[in-house]
Amino acid sequence: MIKIKAPEAYINEENILGQSGKYVSEFGNHALIIGGKTALESVGEDFFKSFRDEKIKYEVEEFHGYCSFENIDKYSDLSTKLGVDIIVGIGGGKVLDLVKAVGEKTDLPVITVPTIAATCAAWSALSVIYNEIGEHTDYILLEKSPKLVLADTNIISKAPARYLNAGIGDTIVKWYEAVPHLSENSDITLKIGLQTAKLALNILENYANELQVESRESYIKNQYKDVIDSIIILAGLVGSINGGKHRAAIGHAVHNGLTYISDTKGTLHGEKVIFGLIVQFILEGKSEREIIDLIDLLNKLDLPVTLAQLGIKDNVDDKILTIANSVNFNSDELDNLNFQVNKDLIRKAIIRADELGRDSLSLQAIV
Incomplete structure (x- = not known):
């Protein structure tokens, strides 16, 4: 059904x-x-x-x-x-x-x-x-x-730009979380959701790039409705088309783990989720160039790419372990994923995501 x-x-x-x-x-x-x-x-x-x-x-x-x-x-x-x-x-x-x-x-x-x-x-x-x-x-x-x-x-x-940027982060994740589950046997709900998520992704990536050449205020006058609609309508539809099957959502799972770290209480949902997407890219084995391109996009939107930006600055190893141990998927949710997911791999991916994020900020400081 x-x-x-x-x-x-x-x-x-x-x-x-x-x-x-x-x-x-x-x-x-x-x-x-x-x-x-x-x-x-x-x-x-x-x-x-x-x-x-x-x-x-x-x-x-x-x-x-x-x-x-x-x-x-x-x-x-x-x-x-x-x-x-x-x-x-x-x-x-x-x-x-x-x-x-x-x-x-x-x-x-x-x-x-x-x-x-x-x-x-x-x-x-x-x-x-x-x-x-x-x-x-x-x-x-x-x-x-x-x-x-x-x-x-x-x-x-x-509203402060931070909220919109977090919404963009939360929406971008929708595409990347869903696409690893796509296979020849995927039902129509996943395919509809993916097409909807892809439309949102295209609109929001264009927004992030346009921010480099025109002010947010100017953009608001021109295409701001599309950005809002992508976050509310398109992302909402992705989560509301249901064929009864639950699928692993890595970015959101990392978000959930981050909520157990009190240091992150001042961060927004989309800010935690988007850091989880960097973790997912590493788990998927994406090239370093692809991961850096994602991080560069997030830097344009002032979204967090390091644990420190999420508030985690001390006892980092212990907190990473807490986050990784909180991620639980059953076998059905992991069906069709073409990469392996377990607690130790998540722990290592969080460490690597933080390293790459810190490297990107260091390069920005030099420039």
């Missing part, structure tokens, strides 16, 4: 949030709005006024923390207690994953309002689960994507 999960509508326009109430009213008239302090401030008073104009009652909850099973239970209970009929999430991946899981548990429609484009969480039918101190523990494959995504490009473009 093939499932392709997608929102009923995705609206990406400047200042669309001033019309939010009109779109949200199609799904209910009493909303629980959950978002971080900065995200709630960024959407502005026009967002809330549009709810009032459409006679939508709303309750606002400021969220701090992670998408954990405890928080899913907490906000599910709250939504039942309040008697709401819509869940609205405002912000980045943690809160958007939370509201999707709450919607699934309570069987309520979910509207996502991304204020940054750091992941595909606004679209995807997946919630990544952490414990209360930010260590990755699990994920939930959801039955459906959000009903509606409202992506105000004006707000997203004002």
Whole structure:
């Protein structure tokens, strides 16, 4: 069976949030709005006024923390207690994953309002689960994507460039994680996902190269929508086309291991994932030229290419071992990979990735 999960509508326009109430009213008239302090401030008073104009009652909850099973239970209970009929999430991946899981548990429609484009969480039918101190523990494959995504490009473009770069990193990884699984016997879902991921990869690599010849502000005016859509729509689709088979995702597995190192708490999802891609390239046995080309691309985007840039600066060997030991795949997930993966090889690949990353930074300093 093939499932392709997608929102009923995705609206990406400047200042669309001033019309939010009109779109949200199609799904209910009493909303629980959950978002971080900065995200709630960024959407502005026009967002809330549009709810009032459409006679939508709303309750606002400021969220701090992670998408954990405890928080899913907490906000599910709250939504039942309040008697709401819509869940609205405002912000980045943690809160958007939370509201999707709450919607699934309570069987309520979910509207996502991304204020940054750091992941595909606004679209995807997946919630990544952490414990209360930010260590990755699990994920939930959801039955459906959000009903509606409202992506105000004006707000997203004002976010620090670091978030967009992390989103680019997370999206680039999608192609490279999937392509090693391709074989003559691959099902159509993998092939669709790969073509979608390749389109996103082409758009984002072009963006990274264009940054060298024109300012980010100039690029925003010309092709910024394509970049946002690649991160939210295309990457979201890659993760939401499911034929029921789980596949090893090396970059994301390294990310998960990095969450167990407290030094990395200040880094973003895409920043950890993209370092994991360097590790994957080494495991695959790619040429040093290919690996250096990847690292050069990441340097253009100010993405981390060393453990120190991820915050790991002492007891490095012990922490590398912790990361490597946390990576677990079953045999089914490793099917069709044309390279070997085990904990010791991952440990060695992390060490080599860090060496090559440090070399690239040294060369930059000389130039």
